[in-house]
Amino acid sequence: MKVEFYKHNLEEDDKKECLSVLNSLFLTTGETVKTFENKLAGYLGAKYAIGVTSCTDALFLCLKCLNVGAGDEIITTPLSFIATANSVEYCGARPVFVDVEKETGNINVNLIEAAITSKTKAILVVHLYGQMCDMKAIKKIADKHNLKIIEDCAHCIEGERDGIKPGQLSDFACFSFYATKNITCGEGGAIVCNNEEYYSWLMKARLHGMSKNAADRYNKMYQHYDMEFLGYKSNMNNISAALLVHQIDRVEELLAKKEIVSKKYDAGFKNNNKLKTPQVLNNSKHARHLYTIWVDKEKRDDIMHSLQELHIGVAVNFRVIHLMKYYREKYGFKEGDFEQAEKIGAATITLPFYPKLLDEEIEYVISSVNKFVS
Numbered sequence: 001m002k003v004e005f006y007k008h009n010l011e012e013d014d015k016k017e018c019l020s021v022l023n024s025l026f027l028t029t030g031e032t033v034k035t036f037e038n039k040l041a042g043y044l045g046a047k048y049a050i051g052v053t054s055c056t057d058a059l060f061l062c063l064k065c066l067n068v069g070a071g072d073e074i075i076t077t078p079l080s081f082i083a084t085a086n087s088v089e090y091c092g093a094r095p096v097f098v099d100v101e102k103e104t105g106n107i108n109v110n111l112i113e114a115a116i117t118s119k120t121k122a123i124l125v126v127h128l129y130g131q132m133c134d135m136k137a138i139k140k141i142a143d144k145h146n147l148k149i150i151e152d153c154a155h156c157i158e159g160e161r162d163g164i165k166p167g168q169l170s171d172f173a174c175f176s177f178y179a180t181k182n183i184t185c186g187e188g189g190a191i192v193c194n195n196e197e198y199y200s201w202l203m204k205a206r207l208h209g210m211s212k213n214a215a216d217r218y219n220k221m222y223q224h225y226d227m228e229f230l231g232y233k234s235n236m237n238n239i240s241a242a243l244l245v246h247q248i249d250r251v252e253e254l255l256a257k258k259e260i261v262s263k264k265y266d267a268g269f270k271n272n273n274k275l276k277t278p279q280v281l282n283n284s285k286h287a288r289h290l291y292t293i294w295v296d297k298e299k300r301d302d303i304m305h306s307l308q309e310l311h312i313g314v315a316v317n318f319r320v321i322h323l324m325k326y327y328r329e330k331y332g333f334k335e336g337d338f339e340q341a342e343k344i345g346a347a348t349i350t351l352p353f354y355p356k357l358l359d360e361e362i363e364y365v366i367s368s369v370n371k372f373v374s
């Protein structure tokens with residue numbers, strides 16, 4: 001048997017929508033992007049959504065929107081994909097890492113205040129694996145110290161905590177539609193916000209700082225554009241948006257299927273005291289992006305390789321950011337700096353996890369994991 005690490009959920013209606021864009025004249029940012037943005041904003045109960053090319057770009061644009069630059073510090077987590085911290089580096093600012101909770105892997109809110117200095121501009125949180133951080137507590141700290149909040153929601157479109165959704169307590173929420181995400185167009189991203197000034201800046205910043213985009217020029221009498229400031233090239237196109245518009249309608253249905261897979265894994269690993277899984281909190285609606293197990297770190301790589309030999313797709317989410325060569329060399333980070341994040345980063349294995357997983361594939365993964373993690 002072969003169990004792929006990931007299978008996307010594109011259906012016939014997604015392909016048809018995409019084909020209708022391909023059969024039209026207008027391939028770049030236009031009506032289909034707008035439709036997708038409206039649907040995403042509607043799903044999240046937000047005022048504005050802005051389609052961009054990746055979550056990395058989304059994070060970068062939000063930091064630029066806050067005028068983050070040299071000399072500024074951004075508090076974030078070392079247990080994430082490198083994109084989170086890299087977006088801060090692109091601005092010339094410094095990522096200040098704060099260790100994570102050992103139960104969930106999310107940023108430890110109790111440690112944030114000690115990391116705040118006069119240079120801190122914002123807190124950049126990551127809802128790891130799809131479970132939200134404690135946004136109420138983070139908002140309290142941010143308000144007390146006059147800081148902005150950016151949410152890296154690459155794993156979390158569907159999540160909620162204490163009834164709060166992504167984007168509701170922060171200045172910006174950034175999403176990814178990369179190939180393995182819960183909904184995908186191969187590569188893509190979006191920003192959600194509720195502030196009109198931010199929205200209007202971001203809409204221009206995603207396309208060179210231009211006052212009018214190609215759709216404005218195309219659909220009406222030709223209008224000259226001005227360049228109001230030095231923007232970037234991060235606009236989502238209609239082809240990508242077409243793949244997303246119907247997936248967003250199915251997001252809850254897909255989540256319900258992943259919830260079932262997750263329960264089957266939980267039951268299959270319940271009696272294995274050699275592995276742990278991240279805790280799912282009672283006040284949390286988990287977006288179920290990744291299913292990870294935490295094993296003995298000395299055996300992690302061997303276990304992964306054994307699973308691969310049985311044709312089971314696996315990954316590591318994530319080896320900690322501060323111990324990557326670039327960050328070690330630039331900032332002098334060393335092992336032991338962020339103990340909980342390092343423990344999880346060294347012990348974690350991500351298992352195949354998607355709605356299309358068949359019962360026999362789930363059983364095969366469970367029995368193989370239990371065989372090697374013993």
Ligand SMILES: Cc1ncc(COP(=O)(O)O)c(C=O)c1O
Nearest residue numbers: 054055056081083154176177178
């Ligand atoms: C937590 C996190 N943040 C950001 C990103 C970057 O997303 P993108 O590939 O859309 O730039 C990822 C991608 O895997 C991620 O997992």
